[in-house]
Amino acid sequence: MSDFLSRSSATPPADMVARKEAMMNAVRQEMAIQNAQELMNVGIVIAYLRTYITEDNVMQKANERCYAKCVPKPGDSLSSSEQTCLGRCLTVNIVSRAYTARIGKERDARQAAGL
16 A cells, blocks of 8 residues: 555656656747747738728728819819819729729739739
8 A cells, every 4th residue: 555655755757757748848839839829810801901991091092182173273163174173083083093093903923923
């Protein structure tokens, strides 16, 4: 009986220590993967927000330029010619930005393909 009691207070068997260490390593690795995924998601959100803010700033500048060009004397309302001018000006800016973005994507695709 004393032999049994002395074993229980002794150090655990090597295989038990190894299993415990393996389990702890697996948990650490899983936590590291989760942290990396979370950081990647945060990075994606930040990149999206930067793009959105940049596009919003560009559109605001386009609005300001078009307004300055099309509305020489601001008043309570826009005349039909001012409305037409603003519509055309903003359309040109939007189409131009879309075209420029498409050309940039095509260029990036060619560079990625090594052409």
